[in-house]
Amino acid sequence: MPKANKLLKFQLDIGGETRQVFSGIKSAYKPEELEGKLTVMVANLKPRKMKFGMSEGMILAAGPGGSDLWILEPHEALSQACV
DSSP states (O other): OOOSOOOEEEEESSSSSSEEEEESTEEEEEEEETTTTTOOEEESSSEEEEEEEEEEEEOOOOEEEETEEEEEEOOHHHHHHHO
16 A cells, blocks of 8 residues: 555455455565465454455554564464465
8 A cells, every 4th residue: 555654455365255454564564575474364343444445354463563563473383284
């Protein structure tokens, strides 16, 4: 999202369905760093209309903020089981 100060736009595959999600992690990640990564997403949220479009979930991340944010990533063994 070039015009967004904090948001990154994602198309997430949640097992046969793709969801569009906006996440405020732009200060901690470049989009190319996240391509192909597995993460934890909350998918049972009501879709939310945002300035740049509809967000259909939430990526879980933790940290004090700014560049100190980390997305939750499944353990490697779990990642292999999901492939």
